[in-house]
Amino acid sequence: MTPPDTPLIPSRREVRRKDRRDAILSVAQVYFLEHGFADTTMSGIAAELGGSKGTLWKYFPSKEALFAAVVERAAKAYQGRLSQILDPHGSLEPTLQSACRSLIEKVTSPDASALHRLIVAQGRRFPELSKIFFDLAPQNTRLLLADFLHGAMTRGQLRSADPIDAARALLSLSLSGCHQQMLIGRIDRPAPNEIAADAAFAVDIFLRAYAPQSRPQPDAAIV
Amino acid sequence: MTPPDTPLIPSRREVRRKDRRDAILSVAQVYFLEHGFADTTMSGIAAELGGSKGTLWKYFPSKEALFAAVVERAAKAYQGRLSQILDPHGSLEPTLQSACRSLIEKVTSPDASALHRLIVAQGRRFPELSKIFFDLAPQNTRLLLADFLHGAMTRGQLRSADPIDAARALLSLSLSGCHQQMLIGRIDRPAPNEIAADAAFAVDIFLRAYAPQSRPQPDAAIV
DNA sequence: GAAATAGCGTACTCTATGGTACGATTTTAT
DNA sequence: ATAAAATCGTACCATAGAGTACGCTATTTC
Known part of the structure; x- marks a missing residue:
């Protein structure tokens, strides 16, 4: 039937x-x-x-x-749930900090870093796979974050600048601590407080650099 | 005889x-x-x-x-000659920029990134090798740079802060562009102007964040 | 010049593993 | 119920590559 x-x-x-x-x-x-x-x-x-x-x-x-x-399957699963955290209504600094924390947590999970290693390792043999992976994962995160930062800029919470660059800066600062250590194999898992410290550091630097109308006075020549 | x-x-x-x-x-x-x-x-x-x-x-x-x-041999050869560029007498921004440029150039050479990939790939099998490599290469660079930044801080060219952290920030910002793209396999060789752009970007952010007595408060007016 | 040493070439062993073949068995579709 | 498809188990093939054996030659030492 x-x-x-x-x-x-x-x-x-x-x-x-x-x-x-x-x-x-x-x-x-x-x-x-x-x-x-x-x-x-x-x-x-x-x-x-x-x-x-x-x-x-x-x-x-x-x-x-x-x-x-x-x-391909892993890359899809990798996609971040960063959007929930990036609430445009909260105050800026805590929002960014928790976003960074969450990102670092995710990216330093044993699985994620093993995947990262694997992709990098086989980058020569499977170049298309690298592309797929890095389009899905970091690229996506960057765009999400850039969008949020753009909002913050138009609201005057940050100085105006290229939001993509800004996102890149914040991300790279965020991943410069534990994450690097992990990829290197120097540590196995980061302690939670290290993650928080990395996030705080990154956000601190970022906010100093992107504070509204903040213009450092040293020898000019910034084109 | x-x-x-x-x-x-x-x-x-x-x-x-x-x-x-x-x-x-x-x-x-x-x-x-x-x-x-x-x-x-x-x-x-x-x-x-x-x-x-x-x-x-x-x-x-x-x-x-x-x-x-x-x-081990390659790692030793990898050690950077950053010290020559980091002249404490030149003015800060150009010095940093050329240091960053030189670093990015080195680190994005095909050999260097192939080495990087190789080490990361075999990190599980040869953990000691990763340690050797990353002690010799990035760690070394960071220390050199930190030392220089410390000098700049005491000379009042930068606000006081942990020089190691500052070096980490500058380095990670420097490597967030072409270098990432290379490791990912998205590009084969960076164009020279991209390298310069990356360096300029990194130094710009860095100087904003580490400008002397710059506090994110807009109303500053502290001498 | 003679003894030791290093190097060469080649053939060989041994193991691991990607991939195939095939008949027996189970599951699904009608 | 019955035919078709999927799975299973197992034995097998082909290849590749790490590491060894060994006899011959060239170099170094004294």
């Missing part, structure tokens, strides 16, 4: 297939993040999955394809 | 050996930078070298050992 001939109602097979595919990606992601590209084995993934190798190749025609799928 | 029994006079053999070792490292470096760790083959290095594989293992007991040696 009611033959589901439209693609709108996914058949049981299709559902199952999607589930299976997702399961594969999850297992693969763990492996890739943990071991990197070269040291992840298809056999290992298949074993962990419980299925057979043949099935694996039925879903992904090669290791590279699987890797690409993992990265 | 005059048997050179002291180790001070290196025998011809020792010289030769050192040369050979260095040649191996050079070839290996090219390979590693170009292909990463996993995709560099010992056989390939041996072939390029012209020698035999046996010789290779006579110098380095394993691929990992060779890799470590390459990184």
